[in-house]
Amino acid sequence: MIRRSLFAGFAVAVLLGGVLLAYQPVTGSLPEGASGEASGFHWRHVAERLRIISAESHFIGTRAHREVYRYILEEAAKNPGVQVELQSVEASYRAWEPFAIATVNNVVARLPGTQGGRSVLVVAHYDSAPTSPGAADDGTAVAAMLEVLRLMASGTRPRNDLVFLFADAEEVGSMGASAFLEALTPAERERIATVLNFDARGNRGPVVMFETSQDNGWLIEQFATASPSPVGHSLASAIYGLLKNGTDFSVFRDAGMSGLNFAYFDGLEVYHTRGESAASVDPRSIQHQGEQMLALVRQLANEDLSHVVSPPVIYFDVLGLFVVRYGLWLGQVLALGCALGLGLLLFRGVRSGQLRLGRCGVALAVALGGVVLPALLAWLLWGAVRWLEPRYMLLPGETSVSTERYFIGLLVLAAAVIAWGAHAVRRLLTPAELAVGALVPWTMLAVLSVFLLPGTSYFFQWPQLCGLGLLSLLLREERQPSAPSSLALGLAPLLFVPSILLVVPLTRLLYAAFGMTGIALVIALWSLGWTLFVPFLRFILGGPLVWCARLGVVAGGALFVAAFVMRVFDSSQPSMNSLVYLLDIDQKKAFWVSGDPFLDEWTGPSLGAGARQEQLEHYFPYVDWKVFVAETSVREYPAPGLEVLADTRQGARRQVAIRLLPRLDASMLELRVSPAKLLGVEVAGKHYGPAELRSDWGRLIFQFWTPATTGVDMKLLLEEDLQVELRLSEVRYGSESTEPLFPQRRPADKSPYPFGWFSDSVRVTQAVRL
Ligand SMILES: [Zn+2]
Known part of the structure; x- marks a missing residue:
């Protein structure tokens, strides 16, 4: 009895x-x-450096944005032997639905290697969202790149070229x-052996290498051996x-280039918000990011980069200590082992009468x-919390610093429910039968x-194999008198370990990523x-x-209830809302306008008693739900300029040349063309034909x-x-444009x-018919 208690x-x-x-x-x-x-x-x-970069929001087109890239230029140029270039290019492409057009300013720093062969490209973006100072996304990576560049330039000259792209x-x-990619010639593109991209989506947690190019065997080997x-x-x-x-990594991956993508994820609640300060x-995240960047750059800078592509591997880290990695063939062998192992134990259990298939x-x-x-x-429980406290619905991922308490409460509750279930069927099913079911x-x-999805197979196979070990032990125990030894029973819980190390x-990570x-x-x-x-x-x-x-x-229930009772919304854990000033010049x-699902104690009085819910798709493309809107006084804003320069006919076709003029500082112009039946568009030096102009939405957005x-x-x-x-x-984004109007x-x-679409902004709009 005591022996059993000890094992338990x-x-x-x-x-x-x-x-x-x-x-x-x-x-x-x-x-x-x-x-x-x-x-x-x-x-x-x-x-x-981080403090300077993320002193305020530096969204594309703003004064702070210009200051940040000039600062990066200056800092990068301080390093001896480093060639620094400001790449200003007019870029245009179709993202998902809109055609996006911008003059982008990339800072590119090159440290030539001694061999002048292939190069390593390190990437982080220096622009921020309009609602955030961007310290985590992507300020720490930019600051780390400047530091890694400094360290690499001051040490022994590496063998390969290093290219640091501070992307806009x-x-x-x-x-x-x-x-950047488009400006490269095919030969220049070929010279880039591999890409390391660093980004963030939160303000803490481990830096996870969460994405690779297709044939990643060689890269994973580098990652596993270099990363501390x-x-x-x-x-x-x-x-x-x-x-x-x-x-940014998607751009290079989609072009078939090789590389690794890193980010830290914890702290979704500050993502793109003003809480994301230096x-x-x-x-610890800054340190982890910088260490990984430096270690990989150092290693790749001196590796032979002629063969960076090799068959993909299955890989996973164990508590950040080391990386287990093997080829797909081993994954297939393990799958076979999993299936045969269960089949064999089931067969033996049924033959000996210990297992019955029906049970x-x-x-x-x-x-x-x-x-x-x-x-x-x-x-259901989280649904109830959202219903009682709708402010959660407005947080990124419905997550705040303190929602982890709910999460942990639910983890405990889930484990308890499963244990309770196993107990409830004790007269019906033996532990071995329960194990077979699982x-x-x-x-x-x-x-x-x-x-x-071969990359996911390790996650199921190693716990399954350990589960088979536990099942065989249970079957032996039930087959008296050849019961397992004390040693076997004592060591059995160690078979929990692989599952714990993978599942937990x-x-x-999934909570961090999705909230x-x-x-x-x-x-x-x-x-x-x-x-x-x-x-x-x-x-x-x-x-x-x-x-x-x-x-x-x-315990789980108490944690969950306590999380609700102790919930706080204050300046360190704010709730969120939106207010847009919309001016229709024609009317x-x-x-x-507020795109929030409900009005709170600030947006409510701001909109006033006349607030109603309406579809405003023609003003706000992509918004297909009813938003809150209330009329207010007209302020003096100039109408954005829309001039028809020429209107010519060529047979059955008509060509209209137009000029769009911004009237506000640091703004975005959005042109909505409906119906979407254009035969062609010329913009930013590019021509788009009917196939590229296809739209399922009945309108085109530029x-x-x-x-x-x-x-x-x-x-x-x-x-x-x-x-x-x-x-x-x-459209003028950013609080400074709206705050004086509130x-x-x-x-x-x-x-x-x-x-x-509903971040604080001013939107001045007018329509013309052609
Ligand atoms: Zn980012």
Whole structure:
């Protein structure tokens, strides 16, 4: 009895200790002392640069934006032997729906190598969102690049060329990176061996290498051997590939170039908000980012870069200590092992009468219920919180600093529900049968993943193999008298470890990346992990498992309720809202507009009693929901200039040359053409034909992010008898444009909604018919 209690205690200790350890974010440690090693990276060395870069929002086209790239130019040029260039290019391309046009200003710094062969390209973007000082996104990476450039230029000259691209206009569709790539000749493009991109989406947490180019075997080897605390796995890369998100890296990846993409994710609540200040960024993330950048640049700078492409590998880090990596073939062998292993144990168990297939079917239903029920419960509970406290709905990812309390409460609740379920079926199913039920979905995932998304296969295969180990032990134990030895029983909980090391950090990473909006999915994944542990826990704990479950329900529930009771919205954890001043020149009317799902105690009085909900798609393209709108007094804003320069006919076609003129400082011009039946458009030196101008929306949008004060010229080619409406809107983003207009000051506990169609802005609009 005492022997069994000891084993039970050890199993629980391994499980809880492992989970707690694996939940800690891996960011390495801060260097000792104020200066560190002269040749190493020290976060304090970049603090001053970071403070200067992120003193205020430096959105494309603003004064602060110009100051930042001039500062980068100056800093980069201080390094001996470094060639620095300001690349000013007029760029135009179709992002997703709009055609984006801008003059981008990239800063390119080159450190020639001794061999003059292929080069390594390091990329971070220096522009910020209009609603954020951009310290994390992407200020720390820019500051780190300047430091790494300094260290590389002051040390022994490396073998390969190093190119540092401080890219512009990432926030409006990676236009700087696109312009850089387009300006390269095929030979110059070929010379770039590999690309390292650094970005961020939050203000803390480990720097995760979350994306790679296709044939990444060689690159992963470099990452694994160079990085002092590598965090990254092929699952993140596979999942990220399915999402539509993009960074500057997408531009190079889509062009078939090789490379790695890094970012830190924790702290979604400050992403693109004014809370993303230099002081708010965790020094550990700055250090982790700089160390990885320096280590990889150092390694690649002296490697032979003639063969950077080799077959893709499956890889994952273990607590940031090392990277396990192997070829796809091994993934396939492991899949086979997973399937055969379960088949064999099932066959033996059925033959010996220990397992009955019908009951294993019931166990499968129990396991699936153990995944679905906690996820459903989490979804319902979070839905209730949102209903009681709608301010959460307006936060990025519905996440604030303190929502992690809800999250942890839900993790505990989910584990407790699964343990309770295993106890509830104790008269119906043996622990071995429960284990078979849990292993069926794991085995299916272990096999299917190899074919569908090979990068994710390791995540299912290693826990499944350990689950098989636990199942064989349970089968042996039930087959008296050849029961397992004390040693076997004592060591069994160590089979939990691989699952803990894989499931827990991923659970945390997914919460960091998607916040509370993805809660059901995250809890389902976490629960899937627990279905593997619980059969052995029931075997070793017996009856007391239900006490653990009850304790879990009380603790998890209490955490969740406490999170709600203790919720705070103040200046350090603000709620968010939006207000746009809309001036329709033709109607001589002005409106306050809010795209928020409800009006709060500031937007409500600002709009006043006359607020109504309306569709304003013609003013705000892409907004297909009803927004709050209320008429207000007309301010003196000049109408954006729309001049028809020439209107000529060539047979059945008509060519109209127009000039668009900005009238406000640092604004964006948006031209909406409807219907979308143009035969051709000439803009920014590019011609777009009917195929490129296809639109499923009945209109075309052109966005000019840095319109020249002398105007932007365009030629539209249309059928002779077609009537088109051109709506030109001039938009000024940023609080400084709207704040003087607000009927009352925005309280400190309310922050402007991050960059989007409804960030604080002034929109002056007029329409003409052609
Ligand atoms: Zn960014």
